[in-house]
Amino acid sequence: MPDLVVAGNWKMNTTVSEAAALAAAVRDGAAAAPGVENVELVLCPPFVSLAAVSDAVKGSAVKVGAQNMHFQESGAFTGEVSPGMLRGLCDYVILGHSERRQLFGETDESVNNKVKAAQAAGLKPILCVGESLEQREQGKASDVISGQVRAGLEGVNDASGLIVAYEPVWAIGTGQAATPETAAEIMGGAIFETLRSLFSAAADNVPLLYGGSMNGGNAGEFAAQDCIHGGLVGGAALHADQFLQVAAAVAAAKV
Ligand code: PGA
Numbered sequence: 367m368p369d370l371v372v373a374g375n376w377k378m379n380t381t382v383s384e385a386a387a388l389a390a391a392v393r394d395g396a397a398a399a400p401g402v403e404n405v406e407l408v409l410c411p412p413f414v415s416l417a418a419v420s421d422a423v424k425g426s427a428v429k430v431g432a433q434n435m436h437f438q439e440s441g442a443f444t445g446e447v448s449p450g451m452l453r454g455l456c457d458y459v460i461l462g463h464s465e466r467r468q469l470f471g472e473t474d475e476s477v478n479n480k481v482k483a484a485q486a487a488g489l490k491p492i493l494c495v496g497e498s499l500e501q502r503e504q505g506k507a508s509d510v511i512s513g514q515v516r517a518g519l520e521g522v523n524d525a526s527g528l529i530v531a532y533e534p535v536w537a538i539g540t541g542q543a544a545t546p547e548t549a550a551e552i553m554g555g556a557i558f559e560t561l562r563s564l565f566s567a568a569a570d571n572v573p574l575l576y577g578g579s580m581n582g583g584n585a586g587e588f589a590a591q592d593c594i595h596g597g598l599v600g601g602a603a604l605h606a607d608q609f610l611q612v613a614a615a616v617a618a619a620k621v
Contacts, residue, residue: 582611
């Protein structure tokens, strides 16, 4: 089975001091929560808080991730952050989140460039894919998802360190999570089959995370599905206790 991973996507929330306090609360709570030691916890604050969060979790098992990055190493890209700047501050990077795709014009091609750059820099990419409500209603969900996975991983030869998050756009921030069965149909189907066709048996070790209104109450049902190995958590990740409830539920479901 792949590693269990619960990542918190803090999005554009928390000041530096709030981020440090939240990270410290997760660090302390994780040490006291049974089973959570079996789950890789990844905190993804805004760029400006990466250093503070990384300091706060130093010496603990809690890991840090960025929410995005540019694929070039340096240059005239005002406002952007490069892979080399993240190295040393964090181990993971979320790439291709639907908010980046929808609000900031990211394409499969730019996401693919970022995945390759992340791996080259020794960062572990959390590649996000997800269909819109319209695409689902048109019966295109599986095709859209296989297309996003294939395009996002074009030219990627090594599946080690890779994580794929399935986040249906209609489930993000809406309180309307997918059912575990709907998620499993896509994750064990389109996503896993595409990974298998790209990486053969190495695909079996890629953690697949569900994201979209995941919380302590529903996380266990998702993780009870064989093809789901954790979650990418937004709103609930802004509260240490709720985030740890998700991690505890994932751990308990996989015992
Ligand atoms: P949500 O966000 O848990 O608030 O729905 C998940 C995400 O966008 O990663």
